[in-house]
Amino acid sequence: MKTRIISGLVMVPLLIFVYLGGYPLLAMCVLIGIIGVKEFYDGFRAMGINPSLNIALASAFVLYVINGLAPGNFELICAWFAGSIMLSSLYMFKTTERTPLDAMATMIGIIYVIFFSFHVVLVDQNEVYSVLIWLVLLSAFCTDIFAYFSGYFFGKHKLCPNLSPKKTIEGAIGGTLGSVICSGLFGYFVVPSIWWHCLIMGLIAAVFSQFGDLTASAYKRKMGIKDYGNLIPGHGGIMDRFDSVLFTAPIIYYYIAIVLM
Amino acid sequence: MKTRIISGLVMVPLLIFVYLGGYPLLAMCVLIGIIGVKEFYDGFRAMGINPSLNIALASAFVLYVINGLAPGNFELICAWFAGSIMLSSLYMFKTTERTPLDAMATMIGIIYVIFFSFHVVLVDQNEVYSVLIWLVLLSAFCTDIFAYFSGYFFGKHKLCPNLSPKKTIEGAIGGTLGSVICSGLFGYFVVPSIWWHCLIMGLIAAVFSQFGDLTASAYKRKMGIKDYGNLIPGHGGIMDRFDSVLFTAPIIYYYIAIVLM
Numbered sequence: 001m002k003t004r005i006i007s008g009l010v011m012v013p014l015l016i017f018v019y020l021g022g023y024p025l026l027a028m029c030v031l032i033g034i035i036g037v038k039e040f041y042d043g044f045r046a047m048g049i050n051p052s053l054n055i056a057l058a059s060a061f062v063l064y065v066i067n068g069l070a071p072g073n074f075e076l077i078c079a080w081f082a083g084s085i086m087l088s089s090l091y092m093f094k095t096t097e098r099t100p101l102d103a104m105a106t107m108i109g110i111i112y113v114i115f116f117s118f119h120v121v122l123v124d125q126n127e128v129y130s131v132l133i134w135l136v137l138l139s140a141f142c143t144d145i146f147a148y149f150s151g152y153f154f155g156k157h158k159l160c161p162n163l164s165p166k167k168t169i170e171g172a173i174g175g176t177l178g179s180v181i182c183s184g185l186f187g188y189f190v191v192p193s194i195w196w197h198c199l200i201m202g203l204i205a206a207v208f209s210q211f212g213d214l215t216a217s218a219y220k221r222k223m224g225i226k227d228y229g230n231l232i233p234g235h236g237g238i239m240d241r242f243d244s245v246l247f248t249a250p251i252i253y254y255y256i257a258i259v260l261m
Numbered sequence: 262m263k264t265r266i267i268s269g270l271v272m273v274p275l276l277i278f279v280y281l282g283g284y285p286l287l288a289m290c291v292l293i294g295i296i297g298v299k300e301f302y303d304g305f306r307a308m309g310i311n312p313s314l315n316i317a318l319a320s321a322f323v324l325y326v327i328n329g330l331a332p333g334n335f336e337l338i339c340a341w342f343a344g345s346i347m348l349s350s351l352y353m354f355k356t357t358e359r360t361p362l363d364a365m366a367t368m369i370g371i372i373y374v375i376f377f378s379f380h381v382v383l384v385d386q387n388e389v390y391s392v393l394i395w396l397v398l399l400s401a402f403c404t405d406i407f408a409y410f411s412g413y414f415f416g417k418h419k420l421c422p423n424l425s426p427k428k429t430i431e432g433a434i435g436g437t438l439g440s441v442i443c444s445g446l447f448g449y450f451v452v453p454s455i456w457w458h459c460l461i462m463g464l465i466a467a468v469f470s471q472f473g474d475l476t477a478s479a480y481k482r483k484m485g486i487k488d489y490g491n492l493i494p495g496h497g498g499i500m501d502r503f504d505s506v507l508f509t510a511p512i513i514y515y516y517i518a519i520v521l522m
Contacts, residue, residue: 074335076519077339078515082376085372086472086476089476089479090472093424093475093476095479101483104366107369111346112350163354211351215347219353221356222361222362250340250347254343258340
């Protein structure tokens, strides 16, 4: 449990970047995207699949340049998207050295790590609701922390023993409730006019936060690794810390875009 | 060569749907997307990877519903996109039966077949330049036909022997020139005010048309299949006929959206 708490505290400095928003946050997202995709690809290499980090970096570069030139232009983002998939496809043309799996892993890294984490920037750029950037982290971390303690004290029934043996149904419920309460309180004190939207976002994001966590576990299980890295000694890599955020960021962003805007 | 010509003629009835545009074309795109993704997934099954056709069909359904409710809303398309990737991720949670590769193949099918072919509808929906839908097919088929005959008569130097042994550099050049000429002529007679844009589109689309063709070949090679199906006896499946169009459709669409609009 001690490790878990220290692991949580390691995240605190990052909150400064979230508080600052704008370029510092953008820089952090780029950095997390780059380190994250590298860790993800290293995981694939452990299972004999060799994605192209260069294509992912070029793709990330273009995405952030597009966003700098035309923030929030989703037609351009879709163009970027199609372009990245096509570029990754070219990677498998050298059939003597590479297989479609190498190209596919490249594509998934671009979507799952770079595109998903980019939504943190999109939330921050929102002209009306940029403060909801906090919900991206709050929902992910509260789910995680409350799930851990609920499971620790009340956990009896396994959630998915094959995928993540330590997780319990009690933990999942506790985590979800924790996220709903914290997100509701955040809404009540920070954006009272939409406090119940925050509650709903806390609920949906809690569910997807756990999907994000389990997705990372499913990849790692097949890759045969326990952690994606050891950037923070004893606490795994960037991808181990941000697996939930990768899913909560798009959820919060599209909730704002579709329901609130 | 006779087979090749008949194979080309098989496409003629499809031109009626392109001419009609609107709902008939949309219905054809849905049908091609569904059959195409099924063929693509069957190819994966041949290499021991089991994508979920149900997820792909659900994803296609949602995409076309979104487009019906809010045509050309790319923010919603990105939301659809993130949702499809997350939904496909859930597929690998049953670790006793499935692996991340099954989920990844599901994702790639959704992007490569359904999302890419959807661009045909997007071009057709364009309020100003919907006539350029013809360029999507013209560039793909002219590249294919001219490459074939150029290669047949002048082909000496292999283009990429390991990937697609019959293709020659002379064929690639002839195909590209053929597409440029036909697209330029199309522009000159149909949309004279932007004829040289048509010429440029013919050039870019010709290059990507060949990338599309080679991408399909690279998948098939690893899957250990010669054709994706035999829907049209002797002429392969939908994916064998439309592999180039999957790449030319996004290219033409984003050229229109970014350069012409």
